[in-house]
Amino acid sequence: MTESRYNRQELVKGVGVEGQRRLQEARVAVVGVGALGCAVSDQIVRGGVGYLRLIDPDIPEISNLQRQVLIDERDVERRTPKARAAAAKLAVANSEVEIEAHVDRLDEGNAASLLDGVDLVLDGTDNFEARYLINRTCRQMGTPWIFGGVLGSSGMSFPVLSNGPCLHCALGPEPPVGKTPTTAQMGVLCSIVATIASIEVVRALRLLCGHNVESELVVVDLWNETMRTVAVDRDPRCPVCSNGR
Numbered sequence: 001m002t003e004s005r006y007n008r009q010e011l012v013k014g015v016g017v018e019g020q021r022r023l024q025e026a027r028v029a030v031v032g033v034g035a036l037g038c039a040v041s042d043q044i045v046r047g048g049v050g051y052l053r054l055i056d057p058d059i060p061e062i063s064n065l066q067r068q069v070l071i072d073e074r075d076v077e078r079r080t081p082k083a084r085a086a087a088a089k090l091a092v093a094n095s096e097v098e099i100e101a102h103v104d105r106l107d108e109g110n111a112a113s114l115l116d117g118v119d120l121v122l123d124g125t126d127n128f129e130a131r132y133l134i135n136r137t138c139r140q141m142g143t144p145w146i147f148g149g150v151l152g153s154s155g156m157s158f159p160v161l162s163n164g165p166c167l168h169c170a171l172g173p174e175p176p177v178g179k180t181p182t183t184a185q186m187g188v189l190c191s192i193v194a195t196i197a198s199i200e201v202v203r204a205l206r207l208l209c210g211h212n213v214e215s216e217l218v219v220v221d222l223w224n225e226t227m228r229t230v231a232v233d234r235d236p237r238c239p240v241c242s243n244g245r
């Protein structure tokens with residue numbers, strides 16, 4: 001008997017043949033094709049999502065190679081945009097997935113169209129300005145999205161469900177631009193990228209296979225080997241998701 005491509009995933013309790021079928025019909029967008037964006041895209045394409053949209057405006061740099069697993073030295077030399085470089089690697093990893101690359105920076109003017117027509121959005125960005133824009137846009141469109149962030153050896157993830165608390169409820173108001181520490185200042189381990197990407201993708205799989213996901217913030221520190229989960233409630237005064245939205 002010939003094994004199917006997805007046999008090992010279908011055997012996992014919670015996925016099954018029916019979950020796999022749902023996944024193959026699902027449409028996902030990844031905003032930001034840096035460290036987290038590469039890692040989540042690799043997993044979700046090998047896992048057999050139906051359609052993936054990659055959105056990133058940047059050209060890769062040599063310091064990206066340590067953790068951006070779909071970018072290689074040739075992409076840096078040729079200055080191939082990250083979204084296109086990643087799409088090319090993913091296309092040969094799984095030719096069954098429809099992949100679209102957009103070399104664009106998500107902004108107020110294009111967010112609604114760039115995030116249109118997908119079932120789920122995965123966060124591969126590295127800044128809160130973009131994440132709060134995704135948060136507002138997805139809430140307006142009724143699309144779930146999954147936040148992820150990494151810094152040093154630590155990271156966090158939070159699933160923003162279409163009817164649950166949003167990122168603003170979980171983390172408070174958007175921090176001023178330039179006021180949060182960056183990986184350029186604090187560094188980042190490839191290992192925490194893989195960990196947070198995996199948490200994002202498993203939550204995505206659960207949602208896309210038709211299961212529930214709790215509105216919980218997961219915080220991981222790999223260096224100190226700690227992981228904690230914090231339940232998040234909706235803020236009744238939240239400017240993004242209150243007022244019956």
Ligand SMILES: [Zn+2]
Pocket residue numbers: 165166167168169170234235238239240241242
């Ligand atoms: Zn909210």
